[in-house]
Every structure is written in structure tokens, then in C-alpha cells.
Amino acid sequence: MNNFSYERLHNNLQYLKLYTTEELLDNCLELAARDSKTTMEVLDYLFEQERKHREAVAIERRMKSAAFPVKKTLEEFDFEFQSSIDKKVIEDLATLRFVHNTENVVLLGPPGVGKSHIAIALGIEAAKAGFSVYFTNAGNLIERLKIATNEGVLEKKLKDFTKYNLLIIDEIGYLPFDEEGAHCLFQLISKRHEKRSTIFTSNKSYGEWGEIFKDHVIAAAVLDRILYHCTTINIKGESYRLKERKRQGIKTVNSYT
Ligand SMILES: Nc1ncnc2c1ncn2[C@@H]1O[C@H](COP(=O)(O)OP(=O)(O)O)[C@@H](O)[C@H]1O
Numbered sequence: 001m002n003n004f005s006y007e008r009l010h011n012n013l014q015y016l017k018l019y020t021t022e023e024l025l026d027n028c029l030e031l032a033a034r035d036s037k038t039t040m041e042v043l044d045y046l047f048e049q050e051r052k053h054r055e056a057v058a059i060e061r062r063m064k065s066a067a068f069p070v071k072k073t074l075e076e077f078d079f080e081f082q083s084s085i086d087k088k089v090i091e092d093l094a095t096l097r098f099v100h101n102t103e104n105v106v107l108l109g110p111p112g113v114g115k116s117h118i119a120i121a122l123g124i125e126a127a128k129a130g131f132s133v134y135f136t137n138a139g140n141l142i143e144r145l146k147i148a149t150n151e152g153v154l155e156k157k158l159k160d161f162t163k164y165n166l167l168i169i170d171e172i173g174y175l176p177f178d179e180e181g182a183h184c185l186f187q188l189i190s191k192r193h194e195k196r197s198t199i200f201t202s203n204k205s206y207g208e209w210g211e212i213f214k215d216h217v218i219a220a221a222v223l224d225r226i227l228y229h230c231t232t233i234n235i236k237g238e239s240y241r242l243k244e245r246k247r248q249g250i251k252t253v254n255s256y257t
């Protein structure tokens with residue numbers, strides 16, 4: 001290859017934003033000449049690396065914008081400890097059919113049983129598969145919607161939250177909502193209904209949601225939409241944190257930590 005071609009090739013790869021290919025090119029051509037690789041093999045290798053790198057960057061970007069509070073995976077989840085969960089149901093959810101079909105998932109159970117863990121793990125699977133994901137806690141979400149209402153930009157905020165393929169609303173019911181908050185959340189759930197998937201976690205059974213919303217009519221309307229296409233996972237049993245502490249031989253006063 002003459003100098004002119006060499007330089008033009010590098011410039012074109014940069015212009016086309018094929019940065020990985022450009023970076024690997026010299027070394028790859030050298031090795032190809034040494035090992036008598038075919039042109040097809042060289043091109044295949046370079047473009048495979050380019051695609052892999054772009055995919056990794058895109059996953060990283062989606063993971064960042066998902067704002068997961070911690071990283072949790074399904075591999076790390078001890079299904080034997082949490083025998084009230086049917087592993088097959090979680091594995092089925094991990095296929096992400098529910099996101100394709102814009103269905104919801106609700107994880108119910110007392111503190112420490114792994115609700116947030118599973119919600120985050122499913123969120124990570126979705127981000128890896130190319131879906132836009134956002135994790136938030138119910139109290140925080142409602143605060144933001146209320147601020148948007150006060151600033152007269154609720155519609156825009158609702159639109160922003162509706163664009164995610166998968167929204168995770170963690171900890172519904174830890175704090176009751178006031179009337180305005182309940183109304184904001186209802187609007188968001190209505191907007192996402194049958195268009196996008198949402199995962200909810202709550203320490204309260206459905207029967208107790210009326211108290212969270214302090215309004216049984218709104219609670220019923222919210223549940224009606226959520227449960228239309230929904231998988232509910234009812235987790236019973238002991239807190240995993242408590243088990244960990246017991247294993248370490250540390251006495252605890254209560255499990256609500
Ligand atoms: N079955 C489990 N296997 C492994 N880790 C678990 C399991 N259940 C809970 N944990 C871990 O225990 C801690 C509490 O779980 P978390 O998901 O926050 O509970 P919850 O949201 O139900 O209150 C987390 O660090 C989580 O990763």
C-alpha cells in the first residue's frame with residue numbers, strides 16, 4: 001500500500017467514525033501479512049471488533065442513563081434461599097417478552113426479600129438488550145412530578161418518563177402519597193399503559209394500596225391499569241439481610257433496616 005492510500009484510508013475511517021477499525025488497522029494488516037490471512041478474514045475481524053465495541057459503548061450509555069442505585073444480577077440471586085419465588089417465572093421475565101409486549105411486573109413482599117434486586121437485574125437485562133430503562137423510587141418520582149406541576153411543565157415531564165421502554169418504580173408504599181402526588185402518578189401510569197412496561201416494587205399487598213393513595217378510587221384505577229397485563233411476584237419469607245447477619249453471628253434488634 002502506498003503512502004497516499006494508507007493516509008486516505010486512515011482519514012476515511014476517521015471521517016466514517018470507524019474508530020475501532022482505524023485503531024486496529026495497522027496491527028491487523030501486519031499480522032494478516034505474516035499469517036497469510038485472506039482479505040475477507042481481515043475485513044470480518046475488523047468489523048466484528050467495531051460492532052462489539054459500539055455495542056459495549058451503547059450498553060454502557062444505557063446503563064448510565066438507567067440510574068441503577070447498585071448493580072444486581074440474576075446470577076447473584078440465591079433462589080434456594082427465596083423458595084417462594086418460582087425461578088422459572090423470573091427466567092421467563094428475563095427473556096424480556098414482557099417488555100416487547102408492554103406488560104408490567106409487580107414484586108410484592110416485606111423488606112429485604114429481594115424485590116429491588118430482581119427489579120434491577122431485569123432492568124440490566126433490558127438495558128443490555130437495547131431497551132431504554134430508568135430506575136426511580138416512588139417518593140422521588142412523585143416529588144419530581146410535583147415540582148414539574150408547580151413549574152407548569154408536568155406534560156413534558158410525563159412525556160419524558162413515558163419514553164422509557166422500561167420504567168422501574170421502586171418502593172411504592174413506603175410513604176403514603178398526598179392527593180396531588182397520587183394524581184401525578186396516576187397520570188404517568190395511564191400514559192404508559194399498554195405502550196410501555198413498568199416494574200413496581202411494594203411492601204404493601206394490593207389490598208393496602210388504597211391507604212398508600214389515600215384514595216380508594218384512584219388506587220383502584222391505578223391497579224386496574226397496572227394489572228391489565230401483569231405478572232405479580234409475591235415474595236414471602238425472611239429478609240436476606242437478616243440471614244446474612246445471622247450467618248455472621250450478629251444479633252439484630254429488628255429486620256427493618
Ligand atoms: N435471594 C437472594 N439472593 C442474593 N441476594 C439477595 C437475595 N435477596 C436479597 N438479597 C440481597 O439482600 C439485600 C436486600 O435485598 P433488596 O432487593 O434490597 O430487598 P427489598 O427490595 O425486597 O427490600 C440486597 O443487597 C440484595 O442483593
Ligand SMILES: [Mg+2]
Nearest residue numbers: 115116170201
Ligand atoms: Mg427495595
